[in-house]
Amino acid sequence: MFPFSRPYRAPNERAYIEQALASGHLAGDGPFTRRAHEQLRQHLDGAEVLLTTSGTHALELAALLLELGPGDEVVLPSFTFSSTANAPALRGATLRFADLDPGTFSMELPQLEAALTPRTRAVFAMPYGGVSRDMDAIAACCAARGIAWVEDNAHGLFARLGGRPLGTFAPLAALSFHQTKNLSCGEGGALVINDPAMRQRAEILREKGTDRSRFLRGEVDRYTWRATGSSYLPSEVLAALLVSQLDAADAIQRARRAAWDTYRGVLAPRAADLGFTLQTIPEGLEHPAHVFALLAPPGVDRDGVLRRLAAAGVKATSHYEPLHRAPHEAGAGQQHLPHTEDVAARLVRLPLYADLTPGDAESIARRLLSALEQA
Numbered sequence: 504m505f506p507f508s509r510p511y512r513a514p515n516e517r518a519y520i521e522q523a524l525a526s527g528h529l530a531g532d533g534p535f536t537r538r539a540h541e542q543l544r545q546h547l548d549g550a551e552v553l554l555t556t557s558g559t560h561a562l563e564l565a566a567l568l569l570e571l572g573p574g575d576e577v578v579l580p581s582f583t584f585s586s587t588a589n590a591p592a593l594r595g596a597t598l599r600f601a602d603l604d605p606g607t608f609s610m611e612l613p614q615l616e617a618a619l620t621p622r623t624r625a626v627f628a629m630p631y632g633g634v635s636r637d638m639d640a641i642a643a644c645c646a647a648r649g650i651a652w653v654e655d656n657a658h659g660l661f662a663r664l665g666g667r668p669l670g671t672f673a674p675l676a677a678l679s680f681h682q683t684k685n686l687s688c689g690e691g692g693a694l695v696i697n698d699p700a701m702r703q704r705a706e707i708l709r710e711k712g713t714d715r716s717r718f719l720r721g722e723v724d725r726y727t728w729r730a731t732g733s734s735y736l737p738s739e740v741l742a743a744l745l746v747s748q749l750d751a752a753d754a755i756q757r758a759r760r761a762a763w764d765t766y767r768g769v770l771a772p773r774a775a776d777l778g779f780t781l782q783t784i785p786e787g788l789e790h791p792a793h794v795f796a797l798l799a800p801p802g803v804d805r806d807g808v809l810r811r812l813a814a815a816g817v818k819a820t821s822h823y824e825p826l827h828r829a830p831h832e833a834g835a836g837q838q839h840l841p842h843t844e845d846v847a848a849r850l851v852r853l854p855l856y857a858d859l860t861p862g863d864a865e866s867i868a869r870r871l872l873s874a875l876e877q878a
């Protein structure tokens with residue numbers, strides 16, 4: 504069976520973890536965390552980065568930094584992971600779900616504009632699979648209205664739009680290093696800080712509301728409680744695992760792109776006659792090869808296609824289930840977001856991981872074509 508995803512095993516992982524253990528520095532913000540910050544900074548054209556214990560926690564830290572609270576309305580796509588919604592919801596903010604673009608599967612400018620109200624305080628955007636077209640326009644729209652915004656860039660590390668890295672468009676962005684992501688340390692994440700004015704407070708909120716980071720750098724002679732914060736810094740053992748993956752980032756991305764390109768090469772010529780739709784990659788976007796997604800033809804039993812693929816040895820999936828229709832969103836279920844509901848009902852995601860060879864991808868794509876022919 505081809506699994507849906509498989510964590511990459513980096514050549515340096517054991518040596519680095521052993522080094523972290525032997526160093527005696529197991530808590531956060533040691534040498535491996537500093538190396539991870541520096542390597543991520545390079546991938547993000549110099550942006551400030553702080554490792555966190557998860558992408559979820561990076562989003563929560565962003566919501567804390569923005570001081571979201573009751574009475575604030577936050578616009579976000581319905582077609583995203585629960586963490587994008589939990590972060591503002593935990594602060595007591597009101598969620599307002601936006602539809603998605605039927606080509607990119609992400610909330611673009613028209614869907615955002617349709618969801619904005621005079622009460623909107625913040626926007627959480629999430630380029631699905633690291634694919635979005637309107638990031639510049641979303642930035643301009645938020646700036647013009649004085650609305651804060653956050654990129655949930657859990658999918659989009661290594662993507663570039665118009666040459667600029669995803670994760671650097673909004674003042675704050677979140678990365679995820681969950682085991683399903685291109686780079687992983689099991690559970691982990693990072694907050695990207697593109698607004699230098701937020702840097703010092705981010706560091707304080709991440710360190711239990713104290714200025715211990717400044718103390719450890721020798722900038723103050725004791726640390727004190729400065730703000731209501733939490734503990735969001737990962738252990739050096741996990742940072743060591745992440746650095747081993749960062750060292751291998753080029754090889755990981757090359758392999759993922761080769762599998763992605765193979766899928767596209769085999770499937771694109773058959774899309775019109777079989778009636779399925781591939782995710783649109785906008786002009787100027789260098790996608791991160793995080794997701795390979797397509798929509799089953801209208802009227803076809805998508806779950807039946809997934810079952811046929813499973814019987815043929817391929818674990819494909821369908822996520823996300825729209826948040827506005829989720830059991831937790833009592834009442835919001837009455838909202839109708841037509842593109843989100845259509846995409847969620849027809850989406851098929853194929854296995855994608857660095858160890859998937861182009862030969863594997865070709866074989867999976869052919870099994871998908873045969874499942875679609877039988878549908």
Ligand SMILES: Cc1ncc(COP(=O)(O)O)c(C=O)c1O
Nearest residue numbers: 557558559584586657679680681
């Ligand atoms: C879009 C999105 N946002 C947030 C997260 C949360 O990241 P983490 O699992 O690192 O907490 C994930 C995935 O895991 C995700 O896919």
